[in-house]
Amino acid sequence: MKKVKLKKEAEHKIFIGMAILLFLIFGIMGIIKVRKELNYQKTYESKLINYGYTLEEATDLINIFSDQELDSILTITKDSKIINLGNEKYFIFNNLERYLTYLTNNPDISFKDVVALVNVNRDYEFYSHDLVGKNIDASNIIVNKYYILDENYVPDDLVNISLQYAYAGHKIKKEALDAYVSMWHEAKDNGIQLIVNSSYRSYAEQKDIYDSYIIKYGQKKTDEMAARPGYSEHQSGLVIDVFEINNQKTGTFKDSVAYEWLKNNAYKFGFIERYPENKENITGYSFESWHWRYVGKDVAKIIHDEDITYDEYYAYYVENQA
Ligand SMILES: [Zn+2]
Incomplete structure (x- = not known):
């Protein structure tokens, strides 16, 4: 009898032991599950899905944006177009x-055009949103219908362009002149004789030009053709209006061999076509085949x-960089 009782007690203990063990196992599993759930809720995937994005969209957003950017995205109205925009090469988060x-x-x-247009401030009217660019004295200065130069700004290293390369009285910054002289000789070797007929213009000179155009053409036409004083890139000392000695007409220079040569070669000397054809919406200026800007090679x-x-370029590579 005693033996049977002992056996029963032992069985009872084993049963309780097993029960405690099972309880612990399930308890731990439960805790793990809850913790997993809580951890998942902290992920951007969970937050974005709760915000209304699909799993696929959440994955895309996580691939495109940094954590800090995702935090911002979670404060603005849910919009799947953020993914399309974020995939654009020149997208700027700000x-x-x-x-x-x-x-x-x-x-x-x-999406591509939206990014391009907003980057260059076209969501603001011309002349309605004045900004001051970075690096005023450097070759990557910007001047346009948003970025202005002070009335008193004069580049510090203007030099005369000699008569071999330009008409009388023209000045540009030394660095730009050296580049232009190299380019001039290379063009000459290719049978093209370049000539500069406009270069540095002071604020006061630009004002005279602009005011005289206003009288002739009226405000609207003038704004398409000439910069307002303070908004002219010519004031930077980094611009030349350049023609071929035998073709100096603004209307026909675009069809010349010289223009074609500049298009293919000027960048090698650090010059760019500043107001290209079909980019009026971006630059704010009509096509000007003769207006070349020094920016460095x-x-x-x-x-x-x-x-x-x-x-x-400026919006993405200069202003966007810290
Ligand atoms: Zn010009």
Whole structure:
């Protein structure tokens, strides 16, 4: 009898032991599950899905954006177009909300164009949003219908262009002149004789030109043709209006061998075509085949290779960099 009792007690203990063990196992599994769940809730995947994005969209967003950027995305209205915009090469995160607003107002424009236009501030009216660029004295200065130069700004190293290369009285910055002289000789070796007929213009000179155009053509036409004082790139001392000695007409220079040569070669000397054809919407200026801007060889090569305007280059590669 005693033996049976002992056996029963032992069985009872084993049973309780097993029960405790099972309880612990399930308890631990439960805790692990809850912790996993809590950890998942902290992930961007979970946060984005809760915010209304699909799993696929959440994955795309996580692949495109940094954690800090995702935090920002979680504070603005859910919009799948953020993925399309973020995939654009020249996308700038700080412009995101402006891109979205521009898209809402212009639903037929491609994502690529929205990024390009907003990057160059075209969501603001010309002359309505004055900015001061970085590096005022450097060759990567920008001057356009948004970035202005002070009335008193004069480049510090202007030099005369000798009469072999330009008409009388023209000045540009020394670095630009050296590049132009090299380019001039290379062109000459190719049977093209370049000549500069406009270069550095002071604020006061630009004002005289602009005011005289206003009288002749009226405000609207003038703004398409000439820069307002303070907004002219000629004031930077980095610009030449250059023609071929036998072809100095603004209307026909674009069809000349000289223009074709400049298009293919000027970047090798650090010059870029500043107001190209079909880019009026970006640059704010009509096509000017004769207006060439010195930016230095490295910058000119990027602009040439990527086929972008200087305004787009500046937004992405200069202003966007910390
Ligand atoms: Zn010009």
